[in-house]
Amino acid sequence: MADKPILKMDGIIKTFPGVRALKGVSFEVRKGEIHALMGENGAGKSTLIKILTGVYQKNGGTIYFDDNEVDFKTPIEAQQGGISTIYQEVSLIPYLTVTENVLLGREPKAKWGNIDWKKAHEEAKETLKSMGIDIDVKKAVSDYNTAIQQMVSIARAVSMKAKLVIMDEPTSSLDDNEVEVLFRVMRQLQSEGIAIVFVSHRLDEIYQMCDRITVLRDGDFIGTWDIEELNQQKLIAQMIGKSETEVKALSGMKQVNDKSNEDVVIKLEGVRRGKKVQDISFTLHRGEVLGLAGLLGSGRSEVAKVIAGIDGKDEGKLEFNGGEINLSSPKQAIQKGIAICTENRKTEGIVPNMSVRENITLACLPQISKFGFVSRKKQNEIVDLYIKKMGIKTPSPEQKIKNLSGGNQQKVLLARWLALHPTLLILDEPTRGIDVGAKSEIHSLIDQLSKDGLSLLMISSEFDELIQNTDRIIVLRDGVRVGELNGDERTQDNIMSVIANEGDNDEIEGVL
Ligand SMILES: Nc1ncnc2c1ncn2[C@@H]1O[C@H](COP(=O)(O)OP(=O)(O)OP(=O)(O)O)[C@@H](O)[C@H]1O
Ligand SMILES: [Mg+2]
Structure with a gap:
């Protein structure tokens, strides 16, 4: 059933000294959907994600994943539980090879318990190839640009057979072609029934890729909508807490000035x-x-x-x-x-x-x-x-x-x-x-x-x-x-x- 929830977060509360980052946030993601998590800078998106994935511990609320109540204590636990995260800033181990980063701790073993490197490299290479990336997996990830590093993170998620992949601003360091590759990979994950939570400040990407949108504002849950229900102006209005008319007034174009006569x-x-x-x-x-x-x-x-x-x-x-x-x-x-x-x-x-x-x-x-x-x-x-x-x-x-x-x-x-x-x-x-x-x-x-x-x-x-x-x-x-x-x-x-x-x-x- 396509719209069965894979994730249900209820009344999530998180406070930091001097900051109430999440004030009782609900968030529900269905199997195989691409769900946009939207909100202004500081709204609480990354915090919500970090609570789900065991980076932070919540102060209140409950989380159900795949029909079980969960409370991951570490990112590794979350990963083993089926949730992979592609963070806002790439989080790989730079001096390790691509293969090591993709497989990290799950490398195939040879007879004597040693790592079967030939097989490992093949597996990493295949996973990346299926995403349209053909690179030398024996090189350190630090030898590659951010775009490739991102793909390596995703390859890791794919190879871990995640049920939910979270992408916190994955496109912010990619160019158009690379974004296209990422989107293709996202569609592929989706077609395999994997749900994706997608965070991006680029609205065109949201409308191109997502099925539903959840908006947070100042640590509050504002609502969840089907993408057709919420056009760009409505979305922005929800995000910043202003009326649509006010939003319209915001989007003026700069007047071009000819400065060729200036010094x-x-x-x-x-x-x-x-x-x-x-x-x-x-x-x-x-x-x-x-x-x-x-x-x-x-x-x-x-x-x-x-x-x-x-x-x-x-x-x-x-x-x-x-x-x-x-x-x-x-x-x-x-x-x-x-x-x-x-x-x-x-x-x-x-x-x-x-x-x-x-x-x-x-x-x-x-x-x-x-x-x-x-x-x-x-x-x-x-x-x-x-x-x-x-x-x-x-x-x-x-x-x-x-x-x-x-x-x-x-x-x-x-x-x-x-x-x-x-x-x-x-x-x-x-x-x-x-x-x-x-x-x-x-x-x-x-x-x-x-x-x-x-x-x-x-x-x-x-x-x-x-x-x-x-x-x-x-x-x-x-x-x-x-x-x-x-x-x-x-x-x-x-x-x-x-x-x-x-x-x-x-x-x-x-x-x-
Ligand atoms: N470790 C921390 N200690 C103190 N305050 C924090 C910590 N992490 C986040 N915050 C605060 O919690 C609030 C929510 O931050 P969060 O990073 O979740 O925002 P965001 O929605 O991801 O924003 P952005 O779009 O800029 O990435 C902010 O006010 C932030 O300053
Ligand atoms: Mg963030």
């Missing part, structure tokens, strides 16, 4: 760096928001890293405010007024055990210190300002940042760089994992900042985000600039056709 802030001429940056030239003007579009691996982040002094260039010229610069460190770049908010908040951004206050002011400390002493007053002013301005959800500035929800961590990072008052701010995937409400807040912030004269270079895998927020878009493919789109030319179709077009570069620009 040039940064100019790249024939910049090269390693294999990823082959030949990049462009200018960015004062108060302009310039987008870098391209597929994963097109060199967008690598270009950003050269400008931000993280990577040195091999060849070419970099000019900033009219003078040539040669940066050898991010520190130098920051001193000049170039800041970057990197895409990988977990490894390159946040300091998990530091407080929100410390994380926000980490970069601007020299500016608020005298004789090596930090002015606590100034620090608090800055922290309060940004917590308010960006709507960062935290019980106090002293909360460790690792305890904030993913989206709120991202806002803290952004605040850190804004607090430096840079001339040029590079945003690499600034709204990844950020909910619709916060996303539109960040978008209007970008708009405001550019009006105040800040120049922004924005990288996003979501083309509609680029179109909505930039004045001009440069398209990259394989480390080469292959096109530029101005004003009304900035459409999804045009970006795609510039990326897809293998022809002569000049010709492409001519066409558009």
